[in-house]
Amino acid sequence: MNYWLFKSEASTWSWEQQVAKGDAGEEWNGVRNYQARNNMRLMQLGDLGFFYLSQKEKSVVGVVEVCALAHPDSTTDDVRWECVDIRAVGAFPRPVTLDDCKADPRLADMVLVNNTRLSVQPVTADEWRVVCSLGGYAA
DNA sequence: GCCAACGTTGGC
DNA sequence: GCCAACGTTGGC
Numbered sequence: 001m002n003y004w005l006f007k008s009e010a011s012t013w014s015w016e017q018q019v020a021k022g023d024a025g026e027e028w029n030g031v032r033n034y035q036a037r038n039n040m041r042l043m044q045l046g047d048l049g050f051f052y053l054s055q056k057e058k059s060v061v062g063v064v065e066v067c068a069l070a071h072p073d074s075t076t077d078d079v080r081w082e083c084v085d086i087r088a089v090g091a092f093p094r095p096v097t098l099d100d101c102k103a104d105p106r107l108a109d110m111v112l113v114n115n116t117r118l119s120v121q122p123v124t125a126d127e128w129r130v131v132c133s134l135g136g137y138a139a
Numbered sequence: 140g141c142c143a144a145c146g147t148t149g150g151c
Numbered sequence: 152g153c154c155a156a157c158g159t160t161g162g163c
Contacts, residue, residue: 009161032159033146054161098162117145117160141163148157 003123004039004049005112006064006086015051015061018088025067025087028120029075036120040084041070049086050123050131052112059095060131064088092135106130 006028008014018026031037047066053059068085101107107130111121123131132138 007161035146058162115145116143116162119160143162144160146157146159148155150155151153 002047003128005052005121005123006049007052007054007119009055010053010057023087025085027085028083029073031083035118037082039120043084058098061095062091092137094136096131096135100134
């Protein structure tokens, strides 16, 4: 079981849209970055991830689960780009902001804090527990 | 809206 | 294979 973080802009794909897809989930398409794609190729069914909103909210707002392994991205014919499907598992009672993460010494090495531009990134088990705790989310 | 950081592209 | 130019992301 590994942990991840998926970054989205609310204006492009919001948490509400993700939740509306229900248990069937939706493919996390549109990623055009090799590092992000490679991370998705490493994902296993049942892996969990944070749903993070960039730009305005800059907060982790919920938890998602990988429900389909990496497959070709339906939004392009370019065979280089693949994506997984994810489904919403639960919302954070309290969103955890980027500032919250920066302020917590236990999250000093979190990719979110150190590589702002990577849109699909790994999260360690320790970081997972800390962020869930800050968000009042019972893992 | 600006700009820093980073990734990608393409000429050499 | 290097690197300059360019494009994009995302925090501020």
